[in-house]
Amino acid sequence: MLSLSNLSYSVSERQLLEINRLATKERELVALLGANGAGKSTLFKAITGEITCSGDIKFHNKSIQKWKPITLAKHLGVLPQASQLSFPFTGGEVVSLGLIPLTASKAEGRLLARKAMEETDTLHFFDRVYSELSGGERQRIHLARVLVQLSQAEKAPLLLLDEPTSAQDLGQQHQILNLSKTLCHERGWGVVAIIHDLNHALRYCDSVWLLQDGKVVDSGRPSDVLSVNQVDRVWGYKPDVVELDEGRTALV
Amino acid sequence: MMMKRWSGEVLTPPLVIGVMLLVALSITTGPMDLPILPSLITVWDGMWGSAHSSLQQYEQVVIWDLRLPRTLLALMVGALLAQCGAVMQGIFRNPLADPGIIGVASGAALGAAIAIVLLPVAVQGVSVPIAAFSGGLLTTLVVYGLSRSESGTSVVVLLLAGVAIAAFSGAIIGLLTYLASDKALRDLSLWQMGSLAAASGKDVALAALTLMVVSVFFQRKANVLNALLLGESEARHLGIEVEKLKKQFIVLTAVCVGIAVSVSGIIGFVGLVVPHLVRMLVGPDHRVLLPLSALIGGGLLLLADMGARTWMSPSEMPVGLVTAGLGAPFFMVLLFQRRKSFM
Known part of the structure; x- marks a missing residue:
């Protein structure tokens, strides 16, 4: 691939x-x-x-530069090593940022986010303030975000x-x-x-x-x-x- | 800590009603004592071409030519500044960015001052907004270039750049004051303190047009700002064409600040305080943050202006002094709360 x-x-x-x-x-x-x-x-x-x-x-089989940015985003996800956020996000809100390239209704989006958070063992951080979580917990939140981002991939x-x-x-x-x-x-x-x-x-x-x-x-x-x-x-x-x-x- | 959020749908109706009440209150209060109901009916008459109002002709002029433009201008300028503040904080990834604090408003004021003093009076209707916009854009680019780094923008550099630019434009404006004619001198000092007293129908139209255009753009691209909060690489990974959109945002915020400054001078802290208040209620999602900031920003500036013109009635003070007087302590509290993260 x-x-x-x-x-x-x-x-x-x-x-x-x-x-x-x-x-x-x-x-x-x-x-x-x-x-x-x-x-x-x-x-x-x-x-x-x-x-x-x-x-x-x-x-x-297609040069990566020729992919449309939004289509590429649905198929290629990156989990960063660490991520700073200086705004008062909750865990669930950070995960929902993975919905940005997708087309999903509010209810579908919420479902996708919850499922990804279950998989990464972060569902209990849904309403917690992101900046108060530990480094490892934050990283798992971001993993959930990337899982959401890739959840509508066609390939x-x-x-x-x-x-x-x-x-x-x-x-x-x-x-x-x-x-x-x-x-x-x-x-x-x-x-x-x-x-x-x-x-x-x-x-x-x-x-x-x-x-x-x-x-x-x-x-x-x-x-x-x-x-x-x-x-x-x-x-x-x-x-x-x-x-x-x-x-x-x-x-x- | 668990976070309780209000939804935009719940907050919007009471806020809209609140702002409408403020508008009605603003139209019916002032140094000239006019009865409430006939004042409102005057506005109605003007809108629908009817003639129900019992006010005298000169009293209707007060409503139509003084109070109404001023009320509307306060709403629009407040909405522009608050949205600009929210957008700047998003692009700079820094909740302390504000057109006033980082010097963009000073740059815009310098542009406006040059136009007022050095360019012919006849073209000022056009030259002042354009000069203010150019000054604002130039300053935004300089500040952004200076403070940008891998992990967002450095607060220290951001604030120092603001200090430097404010000092520089202060010096040039001082020089211009020295050269200026009496008429230009009055305009200049008005600009620096920020006032809505000179509101005209033309100003309202210009501000309304700008507000409409930028609000639509900001709302459609709200998710870009959300993605940018994660960092530029992460935004790119989410399919955002970062460089292109960032440029569009920077130009549009400079347009907003330029127009706001050209119609009302430097009104500080609205862009800082309002997005903060709104984030406390609904969280940092720009899709809700931007429209609510516009609404609350407009309402608060209107309230501040009503304070400014009634407190020492019949004389009045510039609204910029009110917003600075209330906003600066708020800013200090924020700095105090967040000072650990600056060290």
């Missing part, structure tokens, strides 16, 4: 992104991994068109998650990853998530894009890509490998 080819972006002669080929298909949960400054967020910005880079980005939507787990407690981390998995496997969405916990990638994701200095070092099945040597090369840390049931492994 999304394919990138010959993508290149540089700022004052520094090459921030150089990607020959990357692609993701429907029903696939991709982990975007890499050390700090590897170009993960820059890649997201390139996909959403926030920065203009040379190369070709195709979304559902399989793509969801980009910028560190969806970093502000969450242990239980919520797994809940969000499970939700992402459900979105992919049961509803046929595509999800690309920037995550830092390699074990999350091993446990939940179907494939991994590993970035270093703006280039793709490796991509493929998580257990193939995340070898001890590769982890050492990218992060400068040699993990121990723990064998789990069903042939799964964990890195400690």
Whole structure:
């Protein structure tokens, strides 16, 4: 559903992104991994068109620049890492902002918002003041907002998650990853998530894009890509490998 | 904390009735003691061409040429300023933006002052609004350019830019005062204090036209402002063509402020206080915030103007002094409440 080819972006002669080929298909949960400054967020910005880079980005076999902004918004959602709001919104009102590109009556909109809030375990924040919520709670509110935004997609939507787990407690981390998995496997969405916990990638994701200095070092099945040597090369840390049931492994 | 919201549908009818009562009250009060009912019938007569009123001819003139234009102008200018304030706060993503505080009104006043003093009197009907609009637009662009950053706009830079621009235009207006003729001098001081006393039918028509055009645009694009509150990237992700729409909003707010300043001078704090009050009632959704701000802004400015012209009757004070006198302490309270977030 999304394919990138010959993508290149540089700022004052520094090459921030150089990607020959990357692609993701429907029903696939991709982990975007890499050390700090590897170009993960820059890649997201390139996909959403926030920065203009040379190369070709195709979304559902159509150049992403040729999508009408409003149609694209119904199919491509981005969960930001953190979001500041200096106005007195309630949780439900923030989630309802996801309705902006959609056509929905007031009642339909309310229903969509409530459903998304149920899925992200935020329904009890419906009437709470957004600015009084914790970082993790706010992020889940925004996840609900993006779910609303993608709820009327005609083709399989793509969801980009910028560190969806970093502000969450242990239980919520797994809940969000499970939700992402459900979105992919049961509803046929595509999800690309920037995550830092390699074990999350091993446990939940179907494939991994590993970035270093703006280039793709490796991509493929998580257990193939995340070898001890590769982890050492990218992060400068040699993990121990723990064998789990069903042939799964964990890195400690 | 749980948030209780009023819906726009519930609030609008009583507010409309309230504003209509204020209009009736404004038409029937003033230094000349006119009976209430015949005064209202005079307005009716004028609208439908009938002749039921028992007022004398000169008394009818007071109603038609003085009180009615002034009442309507107060409503329109209040509605313009309040909506502008709400829109600016949305674009700047900052609840403290206000045409007066960030210097846009000063810029517009400087434009108007230049037109009054340096351009021929004959073209002032056209040159003053255009100069005020140009001054306002230029200032908005400068302030926006200065204070913009990744996470919205910096409050500190915003306010300092306002101080700098107010000081600069104050200096130039001072110089113009020095050069001005007696007639221009009076116009200038009126402009700086903000007054509705010189309201004419032409002013009302200009303000009404502007109000109609911008209100329709703002209402249709209210969701753009809602999306912008999330941040410019997020707004883009929601399918908003951010750069294009932001420019349209900036130009239109400058038009509003320019027109408001050219008909009534600098009337401060309406654009700050009113959207705040309305947000407390209905929340920050611009689809409800904008029309209610217009309604309440118009009503409050009318009330302030009635205060200004009756308090020390038969002499009167400029309404800008009333709004500043009430609005500035309100602004201080806001600053006090939010001071932690500025550090």
